[in-house]
Structure formats: C-alpha cells, structure tokens
Amino acid sequence: xxxxxxxxxxxxxxxxxxxxxxxxxxxxxxxxxxxxxxxxxxxxxxxxxxxxxxxxxxxxxxxxxxxxxxxxxxxxxxxxxxxxxxxxxxxxxxxxxxxxxxxxxxxxxxxxxxxxxxxxxxxxxxxxxxxxxxxxxxxxxxxxxxxxxxxxxxxxxxxxxxxxxxxxxxxxxxxxxxxxxxxxxxxxxxxxxxxxxxxxxxxxxxxxxxxxxxxxxxxxxxxxxxxxxxxxxxxxxxxxxxxxxxxxxxx
Amino acid sequence: xxxxxxxxxxxxxxxxxxxxxxxxxxxxxxxxxxxxxxxxxxxxxxxxxxxxxxxxxxxxxxxxxxxxxxxxxxxxxxxxxxxxxxxxxxxxxxxxxxxxxxxxxxxxxxxxxxxxxxxxxxxxxxxxxxxxxxxxxxxxxxxxxxxxxxxxxxxxxxxxxxxxxxxxxxxxxxxxxxxxxxxxxxxxxxxxxxxxxxxxxxxxxxxxxxxxxxxxxxxxxxxxxxxxxxxxxxxxxxxxxxxxxxxxxxxxxxxxxxxxxxxxxxxxxxxxxxxxxxxxxxxxxxxxxxxxxxxxxxxxxxxxx
Numbered sequence: 037x038x039x040x041x042x043x044x045x046x047x048x049x050x051x052x053x054x055x056x057x058x059x060x061x062x063x064x065x066x067x068x069x070x071x072x073x074x075x076x077x078x079x080x081x082x083x084x085x086x087x088x089x090x091x092x093x094x095x096x097x098x099x100x101x102x103x104x105x106x107x108x109x110x111x112x113x114x115x116x117x118x119x120x121x122x123x124x125x126x127x128x129x130x131x132x133x134x135x136x137x138x139x140x141x142x143x144x145x146x147x148x149x150x151x152x153x154x155x156x157x158x159x160x161x162x163x164x165x166x167x168x169x170x171x172x173x174x175x176x177x178x179x180x181x182x183x184x185x186x187x188x189x190x191x192x193x194x195x196x197x198x199x200x201x202x203x204x205x206x207x208x209x210x211x212x213x214x215x216x217x218x219x220x221x222x223x224x225x226x227x228x229x230x231x232x233x234x235x236x237x238x239x240x241x242x243x244x245x246x247x248x249x250x251x252x253x254x255x256x257x258x259x260x261x262x263x264x265x266x267x268x269x270x271x272x273x274x275x276x277x278x279x280x281x282x283x284x285x286x287x
Numbered sequence: 288x289x290x291x292x293x294x295x296x297x298x299x300x301x302x303x304x305x306x307x308x309x310x311x312x313x314x315x316x317x318x319x320x321x322x323x324x325x326x327x328x329x330x331x332x333x334x335x336x337x338x339x340x341x342x343x344x345x346x347x348x349x350x351x352x353x354x355x356x357x358x359x360x361x362x363x364x365x366x367x368x369x370x371x372x373x374x375x376x377x378x379x380x381x382x383x384x385x386x387x388x389x390x391x392x393x394x395x396x397x398x399x400x401x402x403x404x405x406x407x408x409x410x411x412x413x414x415x416x417x418x419x420x421x422x423x424x425x426x427x428x429x430x431x432x433x434x435x436x437x438x439x440x441x442x443x444x445x446x447x448x449x450x451x452x453x454x455x456x457x458x459x460x461x462x463x464x465x466x467x468x469x470x471x472x473x474x475x476x477x478x479x480x481x482x483x484x485x486x487x488x489x490x491x492x493x494x495x496x497x498x499x500x501x502x503x504x505x506x507x508x509x510x511x512x513x514x515x516x517x518x519x520x521x522x523x524x525x526x527x528x529x530x531x532x533x534x535x536x537x538x539x540x541x542x543x544x545x546x547x548x549x550x551x552x553x554x555x556x557x558x559x560x561x562x563x564x565x566x567x568x569x570x571x572x573x574x575x576x577x578x579x580x581x582x583x584x585x586x587x588x589x590x591x592x
Contacts, residue, residue, distance in 0.1 A: 042389025050377050121373035125432060128337050128367055129390035130359035287300070287340050 040135040043126065047143030051109055058105070058147060063154035066101045070094065070159065073219060083221040084252045090163050092246070095173075096218035098155040099180060099245045102148035103213045103238055106181035107188040107205065109144040114192025115201050118285075127286060133279035137189065137272070144185025145178060152177060165249050172257050173248025179261065180241030183268040184209070189275050193284050216242045222254050237267040288351060290315045290440045290471035291336065296345035298331055298495075305331040306342065307495035313473060313488075315350075315439070318466045320486030320503070321475045322578060327492040329475045330370055333444050337367040349440055363391060366433035370444040370475075372425050374417040380404070380428055381413045384435055391436040403431040406461060423454045430458070434465075441465060442473045447481065459485065483507070483574035491581050499581045503574070510580045511572035515542040515553055522562030528553055544569070 051058040074090045083092040117123035126136065156165070167173065187209070195201040216238035222230050233239050234255075244260035247253035253260070279285070291313040298306040306328045313319045321329050334340035336347055338354055338361070347354045352361035375383060384403065388396040404413050407427045412420060417428065426446065433441065443462065447455045463485065466472045476482050482489060482503075489506055491499040499506060517524075518539040524532060532542045542553055550569060557564060 037392035037394060039390035039392050042386055045389075046386050053377055117375075120376075121369075121371055122375045124339060124367075124369050124373060125375070125387060126390065127339055128362060129387070129436075130362040130392070131390060132359070282341050286338060287334070 038135060039129050039131045040139055043131060043135065043139035044142055047113060047139055048146050050113060051143070051147050055150070058109070059150045059154055062101045062105050062151050063158055066097045066155045067158055069097050070162070077219075081220060081224070083224075084250055087250050087252070088163075091165060091250075092221075093219065094155070094159050094163070094165055095246045095249045096242050098152045099177070099242045100213050100216065100218045101155055102152045102177060102181050103184045103216075103241065104209065105151045106144040106148040106184035107191070107209050109147040110140040110185050110188030111192040111195075111201055111205070113140065113143070114189065115195050115198065118192070118196075119198070123285065133276060137276055137279055140189050141182060141185045144188055145181045148181030148185070149177065167249055168251035169248045171248075172261075173245055175261060176241055176245040176248060176264070179264045179268055180238070180245065183237060183241065183264060183271065186268065186271045186275055190271065190278075193278065196284075212236055212238050217254065218242055237264055240264045288315045289313065289348070290317065290350060291473060292348045293332065293336075294346045296332065296335060296342045296347060298335065298340060298342050304495050306335070308345070309492075309495070309497055311490060311497060311500070313471060315471050316466075316469060318472045318485055318487050319474065320482040320489040321473060321492065322479065322482055322489060323492035324582065328495040329492055330444055332492075333367060333442055333473075333475070336442065337365060338362060363436060364438055365440045365442060366436065366438035367442045368429050368433045368444060368446055370448070372422055372429065374420075374425050374428065376416070376418045379414050379416050380409055380420070383417055383428060384431055387432045388435040393436060396435065399437065400435065403434055407431050408457065423450055426450060426454070430461075439469070440471045440473065444475050445477065446474075447476060447478060479574040479578055489574075491578065493582055498584075506577050507572040507574065510577035511574070512543045513545070513572055514570045515544050515550055516540070516568045516570055517542060517553075517557070518565040518567075520563040520565040522560060524562065525556045525560035527556050539566075541570075
C-alpha cells in the first residue's frame with residue numbers, strides 16, 4: 037500500500053481543522069469585495085451584454101479566491117513543515133516524488149473548491165447566477181486551482197523564510213490574480229494592457245471560468261483552457277523534476 | 288545480512304566537508320554506537336541513510352537496499368529518531384502515529400500503535416494535542432513515530448540530549464528490549480557512559496571520517512586502562528610505582544594496573560616507602576578516556592577485521 041492517501045487526507049485535514057481561517061475567511065473577503073465594488077461601480081461598468089455588473093463580478097471573485105487559496109494551501113503547508121522541521125516525517129517514509137506532488141496538489145484543489153463553493157453559496161442569496169456550461173466552469177476551476185497549487189508547491193520548496201514566501205505571494209500571486217480581469221472585462225482596457233493581460237495565465241482561468249456561467253468570454257474558452265493547461269503541465273513537470281532531485285528538501 | 292552498509296560516502300556543504308569518505312558496516316542485530324564531537328558528521332551520515340541528505344559520492348544501503356535506487360525498501364527498513372524535537376501542531380499523539388503509519392502504507396496498524404503508546408508511557412497523553420506535550424513527551428512520540436512500521440534497523444540521533452534521568456533510563460530499557468528482540472540499533476550520544484554500557488561496537492568520527500572502529504571491549508582494552516588512583520597525605524611515591532604513573536591536577540596519582548592482584552603489590556610498595564595514603568580507588572577503563580585519546584591523535588586506527 038502506498039502512503040499517498042494518508043498524506044492527501046492529512047493535507048486536507050490540516051486546512052479543514054482550521055476551516056474558519058482557511059475557508060470561511062476568504063469567503064468573507066470575497067463578499068466584501070463584492071459589496072464594495074458592486075456598489076461603487078454598478079452602472080459604470082458594462083462587461084457583457086445582458087449581464088449585470090454584480091453577476092459579472094461573482095465568478096471572477098470566486099475564481100480569484102480559489103486561485104489565492106490554492107496557492108496559500110500548498111505553500112503554507114510546505115514552508116511551515118520546513119521551518120518547524122516536521123517535514124522529516126514526510127521525507128523519511130517511502131513516498132515517491134510524484135506521490136508528494138499529487139497529495140499537495142489535490143489538497144490545494146480541494147481547498148480551492150471549498151472556498152469557491154462557499155462564495156457561491158453565500159452569493160446565492162444576493163443574486164442567483166445562470167450556469168450555461170457547468171463542465172467548462174468545472175474544468176477551469178480544476179485547472180486554475182491546480183496551476184496555483186503547483187505554484188504554491190514550488191514557492192514553498194523554494195522559500196527558506198516566511199518573508200520570502202510573503203514576497204512571492206505579494207509581488208507575484210496577488211498582482212497576477214488581481215489583474216486577471218476579475219473586476220473588469222479586458223476588452224475595456226487600452227490595447228497595451230489588453231496584450232499584457234494575455235500573458236497572464238490567471239486571466240485565462242478567470243475568463244474561461246466566467247464563460248461557464250454566462251456563455252460569454254473575452255477569449256475562446258478552448259484556447260483559454262489549452263493555455264492554462266499547458267502552463268499547468270509545464271510547471272508540474274518542473275516541480276516533479278525538482279522534487280525528484282530533492283531540491284532544497286533533501287540536502 | 289548487513290543492517291547498514293556505507294561505502295565511500297562523501298558529502299560537502301559549501302566549503303565544509305561533512306563526510307570525507309565514510310565506509311562502515313553494521314551487521315544485523317548489533318547495538319552500534321556512532322560517537323564523535325559536534326560537527327564530526329554523525330548526523331549527516333544518519334541523514335544520508337534516511338534519504339534526508341543526498342551524498343555527493345559513495346553508496347549507502349539498509350538491509351541490502353540501496354537508499355537511492357531502492358528507496359522504498361530502504362526507508363521501510365529503517366526508523367530514524369531525529370535529533371531535534373519536531374512535531375506537527377495540528378494533531379494529537381494518536382493521530383500523529385496513525386498518520387505516520389499511513390505514510391508507510393500501513394492501514395490496520397492500531398494494535399501496534401496501542402502497544403507503542405503503552406510501552407512508551409504515552410497512554411495518558413494519547414488524545415492530547417502535540418503542542419501541549421512537554422519536551423520529554425514529544426521525544427517519546429518521536430521514538431514511537433520511528434517505530435510505527437516496525438523497522439528492522441532503528442537509528443537514534445542523540446535521543447537523550449536534554450532528557451531527564453527517568454526518561455533516559457526508561458528509553459534505554461525500551462531500546463535494549465528492541466535490540467534483544469532482534470532489531471539493529473544505531474545510536475549517537477554524547478553520554479559516553481551510556482554508549483559504553485549499551486553498545487557492542489563503536490565507531491568514532493572526527494572531521495567527516497571514521498577515526499576508530501571496533502568492539503567496545505577492544506577499544507577499551509587498547510585505549511584505556513584500569514588504574515589505581517592514590518592520593519598521598521605524606522611521603523613520596525616509590526620509584527617502582529612512579530615509573531608508569533601520572534599526576535592528576537587534583538593531586539592524585541594514576542598508577543596503571545593490570546588486575547586487582549597489582550593493588551596489593553602497590554599498597555605494599557607504598558607502605559614500605561613509608562607513604563601515607565589519604566584516599567585510594569580502583570578506576571575501571573572508561574570510554575571517555577578512549578574518546579579523548581582518539582580525538583587527540585592524528586592517524587586513524589587500522590580497522591580490525
């Protein structure tokens with residue numbers, strides 16, 4: 037028997053035991069954004085025809101919360117284990133690099149899904165959303181949170197101190213998720229920023245996810261999914277390679 | 288079957304040569320001591336054995352399984368108790384052991400976990416969160432964690448550093464029991480008295496090398512001696528005794544003797560010389576003496592077969 041199911045269960049238990057902080061808190065933040073932006077910008081931003089700004093915001097905010105929490109889950113788990121030293125209990129058993137990778141990745145996706153469902157459950161009272169293409173929505177939810185879960189694994193392995201991880205989070209993950217077209221349609225941006233946005237892989241996750249709800253998006257969903265999936269696959273291969281070499285974990 | 292086999296293991300951390308070519312064999316069932324000053328490379332060697340460090344050169348095997356090529360089998364065969372006290376603050380003692388057991392792919396391991404909890408005196412704490420445990424209790428849990436998969440080889444890296452007398456004795460009784468049950472024990476400690484009592488064979492390390500290796504009895508015979516410690520209140524040490532004797536800082540003389548019969552001769556010599564004896568004792572060979580002698584010598588001891 038492999039140790040993988042236990043590691044996965046433990047990683048899920050780790051965030052679930054403190055779900056007030058790891059699931060409820062991000063749902064509340066998303067709701068606050070929703071309240072503030074919906075009131076401040078309602079009527080000034082028209083994103084898609086036939087879709088109110090409030091409706092437009094919800095999937096984007098849910099996706100932003102999912103991306104950020106997927107990153108937070110794997111990165112904080114790994115850095116905490118490294119700094120407290122209890123990572124030895126994971127490195128000593130016969131767990132293969134791919135097993136470590138998958139357990140952290142799936143736990144990140146699980147937390148992202150819990151947060152995303154929380155946001156939708158909470159906003160259901162405010163405005164019920166149409167769901168035109170649930171399969172597309174699910175595909176983008178998985179690939180988007182997977183992408184950030186892998187990035188979290190990489191950052192957690194790379195960082196030696198909490199402030200290095202915080203820098204990664206504040207200067208890379210936050211700006212990229214914030215500027216992923218959560219609050220606006222990139223079509224509204226000046227051409228320069230429009231093309232910059234197209235280099236941001238998180239933008240495709242948000243845009244494609246929104247397509248699942250409204251059947252409208254800035255970019256073809258298939259193209260978005262292909263781009264997000266390729267980024268995800270490339271980062272996964274890199275991470276697996278580094279794990280197999282024991283980079284920064286096995287000294 | 289060799290429990291542990293190291294061949295030419297080298298490891299460098301920047302400018303520091305933590306292991307400068309270590310070769311070592313520990314047969315199955317042995318109680319083996321790995322001694323040396325801080326920074327000698329003991330922990331690096333243990334880390335390499337458990338896959339926590341990757342050597343630059345050389346090979347390591349546990350129960351015949353190469354730690355790199357055959358890492359799953361090698362890691363199943365060894366249980367390592369790390370030197371630093373570490374724990375996961377999210378879980379209770381029992382959860383910690385169940386999780387550790389699961390990492391080794393063991394599902395129905397409850398009976399053995401109960402036994403470990405019982406034998407390590409953790410029953411009252413089984414449902415307590417790891418955070419709430421004292422250092423000594425955390426150490427016990429770490430020992431239990433290293434044993435959840437019943438490894439044939441058990442490595443303890445300074446398990447008694449900062450541990451009170453009672454736990455130390457309980458731990459040694461437990462480890463001795465494991466050894467008697469057939470487990471190979473590899474131990475590092477700075478308490479040389481403990482090593483002398485427990486270990487049947489000892490390796491001493493210095494600057495990333497093994498500088499002495501042999502059975503405990505052999506090392507004691509070669510590098511330590513039984514001495515008669517005599518403190519005189521008046522008179523001089525007769526020349527017949529003074530020849531091989533050394534003077535201690537405390538003012539006592541250390542007179543080498545081979546066996547107890549020599550005590551009588553020495554006493555007679557003292558009486559005949561008219562010396563007054565203030566105190567007298569026979570000191571048995573000590574590993575500490577062996578250790579100090581070996582650490583202050585430059586050339587390594589040729590390994591006995």
